[in-house]
Amino acid sequence: MTLPEVAGLALAFVARVITGAQGHWHGAPPKAEQRIYFANHQSHFDWVLIWAALPRELRAVTRPIAARDYWTATPLKHWITREIFNAVYVSRERKEDEDPLEPLMEALRNGDSLVIFPEGTRGHTGEPAPFKSGLYSLAQAFPDVQLIPAWIDNVQRVMPKGEVVPVPILCTVVFGAPVALRPGEERRAFLDRARQAVVALREVVR
Amino acid sequence: MSSLRSLTNTQQVGLLFVTLFGVLLLVTLVAFARSFREPTDAQLALQERWTRELRAIWIGALLFWVAWAAGPFVSTLLFGFVSFFALREFVSLTHTRRADHRALLLAFFVVLPAQYVLVGMRLFNAFTVFIPVYVFFAIPVISALANDPLHFLERTAKIQWGIAVCVFGMSHAPALLLLDLPRWQERGAFFVFYLVVVVVVAQVAQAIASRKLRRRPVARAISRTFSWRAWGAGAGAAAAVGTLLFWTTPFKPLEALVMGGIAGAAGTLGEFVMQALKRDAGVRNWRGRPSVTGAVGLLDRVAPLCFAAPVFFHSVRWYYAI
Numbered sequence: 001m002t003l004p005e006v007a008g009l010a011l012a013f014v015a016r017v018i019t020g021a022q023g024h025w026h027g028a029p030p031k032a033e034q035r036i037y038f039a040n041h042q043s044h045f046d047w048v049l050i051w052a053a054l055p056r057e058l059r060a061v062t063r064p065i066a067a068r069d070y071w072t073a074t075p076l077k078h079w080i081t082r083e084i085f086n087a088v089y090v091s092r093e094r095k096e097d098e099d100p101l102e103p104l105m106e107a108l109r110n111g112d113s114l115v116i117f118p119e120g121t122r123g124h125t126g127e128p129a130p131f132k133s134g135l136y137s138l139a140q141a142f143p144d145v146q147l148i149p150a151w152i153d154n155v156q157r158v159m160p161k162g163e164v165v166p167v168p169i170l171c172t173v174v175f176g177a178p179v180a181l182r183p184g185e186e187r188r189a190f191l192d193r194a195r196q197a198v199v200a201l202r203e204v205v206r
Numbered sequence: 207m208s209s210l211r212s213l214t215n216t217q218q219v220g221l222l223f224v225t226l227f228g229v230l231l232l233v234t235l236v237a238f239a240r241s242f243r244e245p246t247d248a249q250l251a252l253q254e255r256w257t258r259e260l261r262a263i264w265i266g267a268l269l270f271w272v273a274w275a276a277g278p279f280v281s282t283l284l285f286g287f288v289s290f291f292a293l294r295e296f297v298s299l300t301h302t303r304r305a306d307h308r309a310l311l312l313a314f315f316v317v318l319p320a321q322y323v324l325v326g327m328r329l330f331n332a333f334t335v336f337i338p339v340y341v342f343f344a345i346p347v348i349s350a351l352a353n354d355p356l357h358f359l360e361r362t363a364k365i366q367w368g369i370a371v372c373v374f375g376m377s378h379a380p381a382l383l384l385l386d387l388p389r390w391q392e393r394g395a396f397f398v399f400y401l402v403v404v405v406v407v408a409q410v411a412q413a414i415a416s417r418k419l420r421r422r423p424v425a426r427a428i429s430r431t432f433s434w435r436a437w438g439a440g441a442g443a444a445a446a447v448g449t450l451l452f453w454t455t456p457f458k459p460l461e462a463l464v465m466g467g468i469a470g471a472a473g474t475l476g477e478f479v480m481q482a483l484k485r486d487a488g489v490r491n492w493r494g495r496p497s498v499t500g501a502v503g504l505l506d507r508v509a510p511l512c513f514a515a516p517v518f519f520h521s522v523r524w525y526y527a528i
Contacts, residue, residue, distance in 0.1 A: 020294075160304045167310040168290070170298040 004083035008059070011084065015052035019045075019158055019171040023053030026204055027177025028148055030055050034113055036142075037062070037175070038135055039150035040128040040198055041117035045159045045166060046152050050115055051085070053173040060086075062113040065104065067092050088114065101137055108142050118194070122161060128198060131191040139181040139190070149176040149194065151201035174201040219395050222454070223271055226399075230267055234260060262507060266402070274395045278384055282326035285380040288508060289318060293372035295505040299487040300364045305354030309345050309362070313369050317341050321377050328384050330523075337374040342366060372505070375512030378519040385519070387456050387526055396454045397522075401469055405514050407447045408470030409477060412440030428482045437474055444470020461525070469518045476513025480506060 015021050023030070039050060047064045054062060066087035072078045081087040088107045094100055107114060116138075118131035139147060154171040179197045181190055237260060241253065269288075273281035297310060317337065324333040346362045382401065383394040413431070421433035448466015452459045484506075 154298070157302060160307055163307050165311055165315075167307060168294040168297070168314055169302075170294060 007080075008084045011048070012052040012056075012059070015048050018166050018168045019049060019052075019155070021049055021052040022170070022172045023055075024172060024174045024204070026174060026201070028146070028175060030058060030175075032058060032061065033146055034108070034111055034144075035062075035146045035148050036108075036113065036135075036138060037115045037148045037150050038118050038131075038194065038198065039115070039152050039173075041119045041122050042152070042156040043122060043159045043161070045155050046117065047085075047115060049152055049155055049171055050150060050173055058113070061111075062115060063088050063107060064115050065090055065117075088112075101134055104134070104138060105141060108138070108145060118191070126156075128195060131195050133187055133191065135194060136181070136187045136190050143181065146178040147180065147194070148178055149197040149201060150174065151176070151198055151204070153202070174204050176201045216392075219274065219393065222396065222399060223274070226267055227271075230264060234264075270395075270398065270402075273380070273383065278326060278380075281383055282322050282380045285325075285376060286318065286322040288504070289322070289373050289376040290314070292376060292505045292508050292512070293318065293368055296368040296372050297365075299483070299505075300368070302364070303354065303356070303361060305352035306349065306361055306365065308352055309348045309365055312345065312348055313365060313373075317369060318373050321373050322380070325377050325380050325384065330381065330385075333377070333381065334520075337369060341369060345369070371509065371512050375516050376508060378515035379511060382515065382519055382522075385522070387522070389456065400448070400451055400455050400466075401514060401518050402511065403451065404444045404448045404466045404469045405473035405510050408440040408444035408474050409510060411443030412436050412474050415439035425482075428485055429478060432478050432481075437471070437478075440474045441467050441471035444473075456526075465518065465521060468521055469514045472517040473510035473514035476510045479513070480509040 012021075037050065039046065051059055051062065051064070064081075064085050064087050066081045066085075066089055068089040068091050070077070071081045071087065072089065081089075088103050090100060090103050099105075104114060104116075116135065118135045119129040120132045121129070123129050135147070138145075151174045152171065153174070154169055157167070157169050158171060159166045176197055179194050185193075237256060269284060273284050293314065302310065321333065321336060324336055345365055349358065349362050349365070379398060379401075382397040385394050385397065386392070416431040416433060416436035419433070419435055419439075421435045423430050423433055425432065445463045445467035448470070449459050449463040451466075452462035455462060455465075457465055
C-alpha cells in the first residue's frame with residue numbers, strides 16, 4: 001500500500017467518525033459505471049463527505065474538481081488534491097482562448113467519474129442556488145455518462161463557512177435516480193430539472 | 207458460595223465472564239436452531255428484532271470483557287468512544303445554530319477527553335464536580351462570545367444537557383469499574399455487571415408488565431406504555447434480581463435489594479425521558495433500525511445506563527462514606 005492510499009483510508013475513517021458519512025442509494029445502485037455526481041454545495045467538507053460515502057472501489061475512479069490557484073498554493077494542499085483525491089484542476093479566471101470545461105472533458109474522455117457542485121459557490125441559505133450551465137454542456141458532450149443527483153444533508157452544521165475544525169454531527173448523502181438530457185431540451189429547462197432532482201432528495205431524508 | 211469466595215479476585219472475574227459468554231452462546235445457538243423453522247410474518251418481525259437485540263448484547267458483552275481484560279486505560283478509552291458516539295447522535299438530533307460551533311467543539315474535544323482522563327486517573331472528587339461546576343460555567347461563556355442572542359438559553363441548555371447525559375452520566379460506568387471499596391479491591395467489573403443486569407431486568411420487566419397490565423399511561427403524549435404500575439414492576443424486578451446477585455457485590459442482601467431497586471428505577475425513568483427527547487426531535491422509532499438521518503440508536507441503548515450509573519455510583523460512595 002502506498003502512502004496516499006493509507007492517507008486516503010485514514011481520511012475516510014476520520015470523516016466517518018466525525019459525520020457517519022452514510023450513503024443512501026435511491027434509484028441507482030453504487031456501480032462502477034462512468035458517472036457525473038452533482039450535489040448541493042454548503043461547505044468545504046462536501047467533497048470529503050461524498051467521497052467517504054462512496055464504496056471504496058469507486059473512490060479511486062471518482063474525481064473532484066479543484067480550483068488550481070487555491071489547491072496548488074502550498075505543497076501539502078497540492079499533494080492532498082493530487083495524490084489522495086486525484087483532483088481535476090480548473091483555473092478560476094477565464095482566458096479568451098480556452099474552454100474552462102476542457103479539463104473536465106479530458107477526464108471524462110479518460111473514463112473517470114466526476115463530482116461537481118453546479119451552484120458554483122457555497123450557499124448558506126439552505127436552498128440551492130440556480131445551477132450554472134457547465135452540467136448542461138457536459139451532458140450534451142457525453143450522453144452516455146450517467147448524471148446522478150445527490151443531496152448532502154446536515155454538513156453545514158459540521159463546518160460552517162469560516163470555521164476550520166469540524167464538529168461531530170451525523171450527515172447523510174442521498175444519491176438519486178439518473179437524470180438524462182432529453183432530446184432537444186433547452187439549457188435552462190434541463191438545469192432547473194436537474195436542480196429539482198437534487199432538492200427532491202431532501203424529502204427522502206426528512 | 208464459600209468455595210467461590212475463596213477464589214482470587216481475578217479468578218472470580220474470570221468465572222463471571224465464562225458464565226456470561228456461556229449463557230450468551232447458549233441463547234445464540236438456540237436462536238440459530240429456531241431460525242430454520244418456517245416462520246409467519248409476525249414471527250419473522252419478532253425474529254429480526256430478536257437478532258438485533260442479541261447482536262447488541264453480544265457487542266456490549268464483548269466491550270465489557272475487553273474493557274476489563276485490557277486494564278483501566280483501555281476501558282476508559284472504550285467508554286470514552288461510546289460517550290463520543292452517543293453525544294454525536296444527541297447533537298445531531300437537536301437543532302444547533304452556527305453560533306454553537308465553538309461551544310460544541312469545547313464539548314467534544316475538551317470536556318469529553320478531560321472527563322475521561324479524570325476517571326482514568328481515579329480523581330473521583332474532581333471528576334464529580336468538573337462538569338456540574340466548571341463546564342456548566344464555561345459553556346454559556348463560549349456561547350455568549352459567539353454573539354448570537356437568538357434562543358440563547360435554549361441552545362445552551364441543550365448542549366449542557368447533552369454533556370450531562372452522554373459524558374457525565376456515561377463516565378460513571380468506567381468510574382464504577384475503577385472504584386475500590388474497602389475489602390473490595392479490583393473487582394469493579396462486578397459492579398458494572400450488576401448495574402447492567404439490574405437495569406436490563408427493569409426495562410424488560412417494565413415492558414412485559416405494561417403489556418400485561420394495560421394500565422392508563424401517565425403521559426400519553428410521550429409514551430403509550432409507561433404507567434406507574436409498570437414502572438413499579440420494573441423496579442421491583444430489578445430489586446429482586448439485585449438481591450439474588452448480592453454475592454457478586456460487597457452488599458448484604460438487604461442493601462443489594464435497595465441498590466438494585468434504585469438503579470432499576472433510575473434506568474427505566476431515563477428511558478422514559480429519552481422517549482420525550484425523541485418525540486421532541488421528531489424521531490418516531492429508531493431502536494436498532496438505522497433511520498435516514500443516520501441515527502443508529504446507540505443513544506437509545508445507553509441512555510438508561512447513563513441515567514442509572516451516576517445515581518448508583520453516588521449511592522454506593524455515600525453509603526460507604528468514601
